[in-house]
Amino acid sequence: MIQSSLFQFKSKAERGIILSIVCFVLFASYVHLVSIKAPYIGIVFSQATATSGVVIAVNEGGKALDWGIQPGDRLLSAEGNPYPRLYVKGAEAELTKAVSIVVEKRDGQRLVYRAEARRADFTVMVVSLIMEAMLLGIGWNAVRAKPESRVIRQFYTLNYTMALIVLTIYSREKSLSDIVVTSCAIWLPYLIFSFYLLFVFRAMHSRFGKLLLAIRMYSIALSAYMIYLIASSGEVSKWVSDLLNLSTVLTLITLACITLFYWKSFHRLERNQLLLLFSGLFLSMTPLTFLYAVPVLLGNEAIIPLSYALIGLLPFSGLLTYLLVVRSLLTMKISSRSLLHHRRAERLRENWMSQQKLSLSIRLSEKKMIRDRMKRVAYSLHGMMDIGGVCLIWRQDRRTYAYATRIYSGTENAVVAAGKISAEQLAQHFGFDKVIALSDDNGEQTLGFLCLGYSPNHLRLTDEEEQILFEAGEDAVRILTETARLSEYYRDDRLAREQLMRSGRTMSDVSYDSEALMEELESHRMRTTNFLHDNLLQNLIFLSRDLEELHDSGSASQEEVAVWLKCVYDSQRDIRALCDELYPPIIDEGNLKEALQWLLRTMKEKGDTSANLRYELKTKELERETVKIGLFRSIREIVYNVFKHAQAEKMTIHLWEDEHTIYCEIKDNGRGFDVSKVLDSAVPGERRFGLLSVHSQIRRLGGDIDIHSELGRGTAVTIILPLDKEVYDDEDFGKGATEN
Numbered sequence: 001m002i003q004s005s006l007f008q009f010k011s012k013a014e015r016g017i018i019l020s021i022v023c024f025v026l027f028a029s030y031v032h033l034v035s036i037k038a039p040y041i042g043i044v045f046s047q048a049t050a051t052s053g054v055v056i057a058v059n060e061g062g063k064a065l066d067w068g069i070q071p072g073d074r075l076l077s078a079e080g081n082p083y084p085r086l087y088v089k090g091a092e093a094e095l096t097k098a099v100s101i102v103v104e105k106r107d108g109q110r111l112v113y114r115a116e117a118r119r120a121d122f123t124v125m126v127v128s129l130i131m132e133a134m135l136l137g138i139g140w141n142a143v144r145a146k147p148e149s150r151v152i153r154q155f156y157t158l159n160y161t162m163a164l165i166v167l168t169i170y171s172r173e174k175s176l177s178d179i180v181v182t183s184c185a186i187w188l189p190y191l192i193f194s195f196y197l198l199f200v201f202r203a204m205h206s207r208f209g210k211l212l213l214a215i216r217m218y219s220i221a222l223s224a225y226m227i228y229l230i231a232s233s234g235e236v237s238k239w240v241s242d243l244l245n246l247s248t249v250l251t252l253i254t255l256a257c258i259t260l261f262y263w264k265s266f267h268r269l270e271r272n273q274l275l276l277l278f279s280g281l282f283l284s285m286t287p288l289t290f291l292y293a294v295p296v297l298l299g300n301e302a303i304i305p306l307s308y309a310l311i312g313l314l315p316f317s318g319l320l321t322y323l324l325v326v327r328s329l330l331t332m333k334i335s336s337r338s339l340l341h342h343r344r345a346e347r348l349r350e351n352w353m354s355q356q357k358l359s360l361s362i363r364l365s366e367k368k369m370i371r372d373r374m375k376r377v378a379y380s381l382h383g384m385m386d387i388g389g390v391c392l393i394w395r396q397d398r399r400t401y402a403y404a405t406r407i408y409s410g411t412e413n414a415v416v417a418a419g420k421i422s423a424e425q426l427a428q429h430f431g432f433d434k435v436i437a438l439s440d441d442n443g444e445q446t447l448g449f450l451c452l453g454y455s456p457n458h459l460r461l462t463d464e465e466e467q468i469l470f471e472a473g474e475d476a477v478r479i480l481t482e483t484a485r486l487s488e489y490y491r492d493d494r495l496a497r498e499q500l501m502r503s504g505r506t507m508s509d510v511s512y513d514s515e516a517l518m519e520e521l522e523s524h525r526m527r528t529t530n531f532l533h534d535n536l537l538q539n540l541i542f543l544s545r546d547l548e549e550l551h552d553s554g555s556a557s558q559e560e561v562a563v564w565l566k567c568v569y570d571s572q573r574d575i576r577a578l579c580d581e582l583y584p585p586i587i588d589e590g591n592l593k594e595a596l597q598w599l600l601r602t603m604k605e606k607g608d609t610s611a612n613l614r615y616e617l618k619t620k621e622l623e624r625e626t627v628k629i630g631l632f633r634s635i636r637e638i639v640y641n642v643f644k645h646a647q648a649e650k651m652t653i654h655l656w657e658d659e660h661t662i663y664c665e666i667k668d669n670g671r672g673f674d675v676s677k678v679l680d681s682a683v684p685g686e687r688r689f690g691l692l693s694v695h696s697q698i699r700r701l702g703g704d705i706d707i708h709s710e711l712g713r714g715t716a717v718t719i720i721l722p723l724d725k726e727v728y729d730d731e732d733f734g735k736g737a738t739e740n
Contacts, residue, residue, distance in 0.1 A: 039172030646670025
């Protein structure tokens with residue numbers, strides 16, 4: 001019920017705002033088009049004929065004023081399309097629209113004027129469009145974020161009204177513009193008055209309810225009467241204009257009196273903001289009040305035209321925006337400091353990613369080289385012998401690699417998890433027909449095993465096949481040993497280059513590393529601060545201000561209660577999300593298995609991928625917080641990538657161990673990807689950053705990762721962590737990953 005009411009409230013507010021924007025765009029398009037195609041002329045003359053006579057007055061805002069036509073000049077003729085537009089009242093007439101006119105000046109000179117758009121007209125239109133867009137943009141940005149806030153909705157209405165004023169006072173369209181600008185002039189004092197009281201006296205706003213109601217009824221009645229006058233006679237009585245000017249003066253005086261009366265009830269910070277608000281309002285209304293309204297009320301001519309007097313209110317919108325930001329009712333996310341920090345952070349991040357990409361690329365290239373060599377040996381045996389399958393096992397740098405074909409395909413993880421077992425145990429456990437030990441040249445060290453399945457007819461191997469197996473075993477040892485030496489050469493070469501670079505390091509390099517660390521910490525603080533400010537703090541501010549109003553009024557509607565509950569629920573969700581991001585509580589409350597079960601439950605709520613966990617760890621090594629947290633964060637990052645990018649139907653997380661190593665494989669049946677392209681630094685993307693982040697984190701724990709993916713055939717990421725506490729340096733490439 002509450003959610004339904006909240007949805008209806010927000011939908012109603014959003015529909016109203018969108019409708020108002022659409023109406024403004026349509027009206028503005030019409031006004032600007034008419035201003036260019038058929039501008040207002042504004043010549044009042046005494047009719048001698050239908051379109052000729054002596055000029056009596058030149059109205060403000062018309063083309064005639066720009067042409068320099070003055071009272072006393074004589075209008076000789078006017079041409080229209082098809083006829084000029086006149087407004088006749090008795091012996092006088094007003095020429096509102098015409099294509100061209102002929103005027104005889106008082107000195108006898110005859111001039112022809114054409115109502116064509118000039119460069120100055122287009123300049124005025126562009127300036128007007130910019131100001132309209134700024135006012136509406138600021139208001140829209142505010143109300144889009146918090147449509148349930150009365151202060152923000154009032155701010156949007158005030159900006160909308162000022163945008164209409166800018167549109168109409170700069171237009172050459174007369175009929176509709178007069179009605180709109182007059183209505184805005186009537187309602188502007190009420191809107192300023194209402195927003196000022198709502199912003200400053202939120203806790204006791206209801207005390208001014210009767211006063212606001214009286215001003216609102218006055219504005220409604222005066223608007224109706226003004227529209228009637230303009231529609232019927234085209235003129236506004238002087239007493240009505242004087243009443244409008246008096247309303248402007250009284251609004252400023254009343255707000256000053258209310259501010260002084262309640263001044264002592266505010267604390268120092270609120271007083272500073274209130275002083276800034278009233279000072280800005282006073283300065284913004286000075287042109288309208290003291291340079292236009294007061295002189296007219298005293299029977300004198302206005303010091304400046306109304307168009308310039310009203311434009312003084314535009315800075316007031318900027319001041320209100322600043323105060324809303326200060327009170328955290330609005331968020332302006334763009335700042336020079338954040339931009340500079342973002343650029344430095346991006347530069348440091350790209351340097352870090354380049355280093356990690358190089359490290360991971362070399363590691364994956366080495367593993368792919370070993371995998372390809374093992375695959376070549378296995379399929380060469382299939383070409384020479386009729387056997388059910390082959391499993392080639394190779395041990396290098398404390399890592400075990402396995403590659404299996406045909407009936408043994410998919411057993412690689414089990415073979416690796418079995419650890420260091422004998423040939424007889426391999427044959428018995430996995431059902432191999434024959435297991436050949438692969439030894440070094442001296443026969444002293446076993447480097448791996450070549451395991452064969454049974455032939456289709458279960459026939460014993462012939463002497464020729466035995467010789468083929470012996471030669472295949474020697475070839476496998478030679479090929480894989482050469483591969484290992486080549487990998488070792490790459491590692492030694494890079495290590496030498498790294499040491500050479502270190503020997504030439506200067507203090508500026510050390511300073512750069514320190515700067516990178518500080519930038520990373522500062523970036524983390526800024527992300528956390530922005531998250532708290534843009535989510536939790538905003539909800540608390542709106543909730544506290546609405547509760548202040550409830551305390552004063554003593555009643556609340558169902559829609560308002562729904563909004564308050566949403567603020568509470570959103571705050572709970574945001575706090576929980578931040579805690580999960582910084583340090584998931586499940587890590588302390590349970591073990592790694594329970595944390596992974598929680599992760600999969602959470603992710604299943606966000607996607608349709610079926611996730612399964614196979615947890616076969618028994619070691620106490622994960623009691624070390626650094627290992628447990630590091631492994632959990634790495635698995636979480638990979639799982640996020642699966643749900644976001646893989647489009648997989650199934651995903652499996654499998655954790656197991658042997659006597660020296662912990663293994664974790666995250667496997668999915670998604671669309672897969674080209675590993676080399678994803679790691680290309682020229683291709684931006686979150687997936688690349690996530691993989692490099694996982695690689696860096698696992699390396700700090702002394703482990704390694706392997707990534708195997710094919711387009712359309714899914715992805716398998718394997719994490720390897722040693723059970724001992726030895727930590728590898730970044731230069732120790734090639735210490736393998738489980739091949740599967």
